[in-house]
Amino acid sequence: MSTAIKNTVRLRWYKTGTLAAQNGLWRHRILNFLAVYGLLIVFFSSWQIASTQGWINSAVIPPLDRILSALWLGITSGALLDDIAISLQRAGIAFLASAGIGIPLGLIMGRIRPLERALDPILQLFRQTSALALYPIFILLLGLGEASKVFVIFWAALFPVLLATIGGVKEVDAKLLEMARTYGASPLTIFRRVVLPASIPSIFVGLRISATTALLLLIAAEMIGANKGMGFQVMNAQYNFQIPMMYAAIFLLAFWGILANLILVKLQRRLCRWSA
Amino acid sequence: MTTLTKTERGTVSVRNLSKSFQLNGERLDVLKKLNITLEGGKVLAIVGPSGCGKTTLLRVLAGLENPDSGDVTIDSKEVQGLSRERAVIFQEPRLLPWLSVLDNVSFGLEVQGTPKETARASAKKMLKLVRLSQFEQAWPKQLSGGMAQRVGIARALAVQPEILLLDEPLGALDAMSKISMQEELTRIWQEQNVTMILVTHDLEEAIYLADQVLVMSKLNGTSPRLLDIDLPRPRDRSHQDFVAIRQKLMTEFGLH
Structure with a gap:
């Protein structure tokens, strides 16, 4: 009984451990992606917003x-x-x-x-x-x-x-x-x-x-x-x-x-x- | 013609070899009527200060440069230019970075026309000899300096030369790798029974490896002398005979 509990606990710990590791991995990937493509995303988002909001002439720079x-x-x-x-x-x-x-x-x-x-x-x-x-x-x-x-x-x-x-x-x-x-x-x-x-x-x-x-x-x-x-x-x-x-x-x-x-x-x- | 037995193969004799260079209109006699005889299967070390012509001598022996006069014979055959019975090992390993370690070792055999499979089989044996079997598929840049040099040695031995010419082969290694490589070279030489001619600026290395040491002095100085090293192998660097020979050589170079 006690071994079974121990095993379950260990298993859960193990699972959360990998989950945390996976979370860490995803975090790392997302940050990496943003570090590379962040400015590009900002550029296109600003373009879209500025054009639809009329901050720039949408006839010349359409959304x-x-x-x-x-x-x-x-x-x-x-x-x-x-x-x-x-x-x-x-x-x-x-x-x-x-x-x-x-x-x-x-x-x-x-x-x-x-x-x-x-x-x-x-x-x-x-x-x-x-x-x-x-x-x-x-x-x-x-x-x-x-x-x-x-x-x-x-x-x-x-x-x-x-x-x-x-x-x-x-x-x-x-x-x-x-x-x-x-x-x-x-x-x-x-x-x-x-x-x-x-x-x-x-x-x-x-x-x-x-x-x-x-x-x-x-x-x-x-x-x-x-x-x-x-x-x-x-x-x-x-x-x-x-x-x-x-x-x-x-x-x-x-x-x-x-x-x-x-x-x-x-x-x-x-x-x-x-x-x- | 009698066939040569294994120990007689690779006998080198140099007769009246001269080589000079023109430098700023001045004639530099690098080698002057040099005579050497080296028995097959022995090791000759060429020592001397920088610019004394030791590398030039090795390059002439390799056929990479032509002498002005005199000749080099191997097993009583005069040699001119490059040929297959001599393989050269340089100070840098000179591995091809785009080939795996195994393909680098079989490169020499392949360019000499050995079929790829046969060449690879021989290359595997040579990698085993230099104890790098587990690195067959590695790229050269993944190797340390000493390992890369061992790959270069395996490549040279794979073509089964009678004479191995080594131009400061351990010159670029750190002190520790150098000593272990000197031991490796001795072991490889004993297993392969090949004549070795080695240029080095390291007196201890010369005494450790060679049967004969050719002592060259500065240009236009005294003519080169041959010194026999009759110490049993494996040699002990701290043995009194070893130390005595080193002392003697150092005195010759004015290093007290």
Whole structure:
């Protein structure tokens, strides 16, 4: 009898103990969440309240619920779907092309010094010339269609990933290269087993900047010379005074940027578990 | 040609080896007509003050640098450049951070064309030898300095070299790990029966590990001398013979 009581007491103590621990854990999680996202929540709450209360001009800065319902309507009615598709296609093709050309070219240029030295001045010149300033030239060369838009985005997105890859390859620890050489590794083996894995963190830094640049140039190109796409929608909504729609388009674009970055960060973590 | 027995493998001889560098237009004779003969399976320690050319000598022996004149032969074969019978251990472990400990140890074998599975099996044996079996799946950065260096030693031994070249392998370790690693090195050397050539600035380490000590002096000073250490192993650092040899070496370097 007494043992049974003791056991029950112990069990209850144990249970409350874990409960307290769980409470502690939840407290910790909530505080952590607030520490990270607190300011963002304050920002959006103030926006919503200030707009609905009329502290700010709701015609210029509409409340969030109206923006979100405009976004929802745009997507469910299918009105925005074409724009979303064409924008994702333009940015996607251009980004993939910039990675597909920038990474291999960067790996080669980083390994072959004379090539890098010969190409560097012209790359610096191209890089420092605003891609948007060159857009008219691309239009003259490639026409007003998709090609010139994709090309201007590709052009701007190429340089971050290319330069980061070159930098990554050049910074590979010479001591590791020498170590591989002492085991008789061929230049190709050294490249595949030492240079490439060592450069991956730098390549990802470049890819993330390239993704951001691609979205930036997408909007600019679509604002200048397009009749479809999210960038066009932002301008078009503003001309037609569909202000909630304008914000909806901006939010969607911001969301893409965050999503692209998130995907690349996850991919990098997966590939570089050793550096975590 | 007679086949060499195990103890005869890894005999190193250095003949009239010279190497100089140009520094600010001046010629620096780092190695001048150096002659050494080391029997297979023995340990040679190279000691001397900083900048006396001991690392240069090791790099020439490794094939990482070419001599100006003279030659190095291993088992009566002249060696040039890098080759598989020599493995190098550096002061830093130089592990690849993106490979697990096990993959680091099998790296040398894999780049030499051993199939992955065979290489891994040998690597496991070598990790056992350096007593790190339970760390097979760890990342290099999770290891202490001494453990990382043992992984480097396992990687070098995995390719079954005849000669192990060690460039201040314990130089970056704290005093305690250093002593235990010296004991480890002796044990590994006895089990593997490999010729070891070791550069060190630590006289006690040289006397503890080596059969012969090559004493190098400052550049353009007296020519290097070979000293035999005939002490039974395991060596006792406080034994009077040990102390006497250390005293003698210290006097040579003017350290009374």
